[in-house]
Amino acid sequence: EKVEITKEQQALMKIITDAYNRHQIPQDVAKKLLQDQYSAEENFLLLTEMATSQVQVLVEFTKNIPGFLSLDREDQIALLKGSAVEAMFLRSAQVFNRKTPSGHTEVLEERIRKSGISEEFITPMFNFYKSIGELHMVQEEQALLTTVTILTPDRPYVKDQQAVERLQETILDVLRKLCVLQHPQEPQYFARLLGRLTELRTLSHYHTEMLASWRMNDHKFTPLLCEIWDVQ
Numbered sequence: 001e002k003v004e005i006t007k008e009q010q011a012l013m014k015i016i017t018d019a020y021n022r023h024q025i026p027q028d029v030a031k032k033l034l035q036d037q038y039s040a041e042e043n044f045l046l047l048t049e050m051a052t053s054q055v056q057v058l059v060e061f062t063k064n065i066p067g068f069l070s071l072d073r074e075d076q077i078a079l080l081k082g083s084a085v086e087a088m089f090l091r092s093a094q095v096f097n098r099k100t101p102s103g104h105t106e107v108l109e110e111r112i113r114k115s116g117i118s119e120e121f122i123t124p125m126f127n128f129y130k131s132i133g134e135l136h137m138v139q140e141e142q143a144l145l146t147t148v149t150i151l152t153p154d155r156p157y158v159k160d161q162q163a164v165e166r167l168q169e170t171i172l173d174v175l176r177k178l179c180v181l182q183h184p185q186e187p188q189y190f191a192r193l194l195g196r197l198t199e200l201r202t203l204s205h206y207h208t209e210m211l212a213s214w215r216m217n218d219h220k221f222t223p224l225l226c227e228i229w230d231v232q
């Protein structure tokens, strides 16, 4: 049957995509990736700064998701804490696959590979980046997929899962229609997109171990990262 995005779905998609594009890491912060020290220490410090800035950007973006601020306040926090790592994997994946002339892609890869992360996590991480690149998502799909990730009802400590589920289903419906309209020759594209969410959960578990091994080597995080990742 003919798939069509309604007027209100169009408006919802515009609000979310505009917010996603508006809230980016400040250029002067992102540019630090290009400076020329490449020690494991320096790379870790730079990535910590990037992640901290990214969390701030993520919090601002989330406030623009229609309905999010109407959720229970503690549930809002639980959703942010539960999705931060996954949202940042999606964000850094988009940076990798942007292939911007600014050269962030190469230096970001270099710094991640040499920041004290063990090989067992590096391989699945870069496989994920590659699989995201192969999807060739349009920016609306990137924005909606990040929103679906944030609005995951079964995060730890979420009390009113029903309320989150209702919001997530609204976004999933728009994303499903968008995928059909953007990729008519690939009917299973939406399913492939959702498959990435499963991969994100696995990466999130790996990330917990990455944090533990960094801490074992006495690496320090910022207060914001400690709060959102429940460390220190």
Ligand SMILES: CC(C)c1onc(-c2c(Cl)cccc2Cl)c1COc1ccc2cc(-c3cccc(C(=O)O)c3)sc2c1
Residues within 6 Å of the ligand: 024, 025, 030, 033, 044, 047, 048, 049, 050, 051, 054, 084, 085, 088, 089, 091, 092, 095, 104, 108, 112, 221, 225
């Ligand atoms: C604490 C730190 C060592 C850390 O621990 N785990 C991870 C992580 C790693 Cl490795 C990989 C995936 C996810 C996480 Cl969470 C990190 C670094 O996380 C980040 C998070 C977001 C971004 C956005 C960037 C970026 C660059 C240029 C441009 C832009 C842009 O948005 O324009 C964004 S870099 C960057 C680094």
